[in-house]
Amino acid sequence: MTLKVRVRFAPAPTGLLHIGNARTALFNYLFAKKEKGTFVLRIEDTDVERSTEASIEAILHDLKWLGIAWDEGPDVGGPYGPYRQTQRLSLYRRAVEELIEKGKVYKCFCSPERLESLRKEQLSKGMMPKYDGKCRFLEKEEISDREAEGLRPVFRFKVDRGGIAFQDLIHGRMSFDSTGMSDFIIIRSDGMAAYNFACVIDDHAMDISHVIRGDDHLSNTPRQILIYRAMGWSPPTFAHHPLILGPDRTPLSKRHGATAVSQYREEGFLPESLLNYLVLLGWSPPEGDEILSLEKMIQSFSFTGLSRNAPTHSLKKLEWLNSHYLRHIDKDRLFHLLLPYLEKEGIPAQQYDPTYLKEVCHLLRDNLTTLSQVRDYLGIFFDEKFYFEEEAQKRFSEPASRETLQKVLKIIEDLPEKAAGVHTSLFHQLEEKTGQKGKPLYATLRAGITGKMKGPELAKILPLLGKERMVKRLKKALELTS
């Protein structure tokens, strides 16, 4: 009996960490932390063809970025290692031998051709296709004969008729009938352990108390329970959560757009936004407040709040959360996060005064939904990207606006350098000397100085730009209209 909670996240390293897996990892993590248990990371790389080192690295990196930390895993080790299935093959071999001895598993030499024709025959008779168990009754000599021929067997598990029931933390009591089940393969002909088998052996060996995973494994669970029984082990507690779907209600895939955690990172989403979004997908906090820090999630997480139906992924709430977190982000952190995006857009950040850059970033904070959107505002603050948008040109091309612009230029030129930065006195003078106020004045001013019709508050932009740049841009604007 394990009283201590031990959970695991067991991704197959066949690609990038996608948000569905990240959500599974998050649920495991939250439960582990809430119960003061252990969170184990195990790499299920038995699919040698498709597993890559690069994927493993990418998955670890993405989890770290999200802030989902594991207590035991391939990189940090731990008392239940190794944490990669390809390094645990001897364990599976021993278990198979034990099961053969117990008469629960047998070698099957049936060729793919026989299996295929069997299938067709059953289908044509209107029966459901199922392995007929031919090799169950092979004599010892027959087995050794075939092995001598060089035939490589698969290992099949003997499924006996009966019911299999278990308690699922999300679905409640589940019961299955094994009658329709084939003798399933436990070891493939290449000698690799099949998913259901390796998973059971490892979960038991690693003392896992709760298996928290996607709904897609729900119908695998009875098979796994059969293996637990055959080994004489008691199964862990299960919790199967629904999978995230795309807007068309089909399983989330690449054609639905971004699915990988790394894509969201590159787009400029914060880890806390993504985490918050994922936990809200299928779960609602009992307190009602939907803005949740990781600590808060740990506090209030429970399986009873988890919905049983599959949620649809949509960007809107993620975007809302991200702009929320962005608006509350610390000045320095924002600056460091934004720096790569500036450079990517061709801003030579090293050539600028860091204080200036920081202020610009800080000012942009309220206008961003994702970090990558800085590109839309760069023209205001960096001459490298400055230009007059068509709308802006139209604005100050009107005779009245042109006149206003000329007056504005004169006022700013006459201003002492220091006063140009103080918007209150500047705005006061502008209103007084142009005799205008409101939209006619400020929209024109915005167009002439920022080259755009939209953007952060003028009162905050102007002081940052300074007199020289304002004059330069205003002159340029007037040139364009002459």
Add this chain to the structure above:
RNA sequence: GGUCCCAUCGUCUAGUGGCCUAGGACACCGGCCUCUCACGUCGGUAACACGGGUUCGAAUCCCGUUGGGACCA
């Protein structure tokens, strides 16, 4: 084909037989704020898949239908 899961506003959900003329959040629409966009704020549109039961009473329980999904083959 078999086994299993699921079904409340456009989306995420609250709801565990009367508190529901169904609540919240995002999105959307409109007002206010305002030089613009955004923020903020106030308000609005919008849902119990369908059909049978059970019950004094059903979004809530049971059965069926439909639809979606998973696994096995």
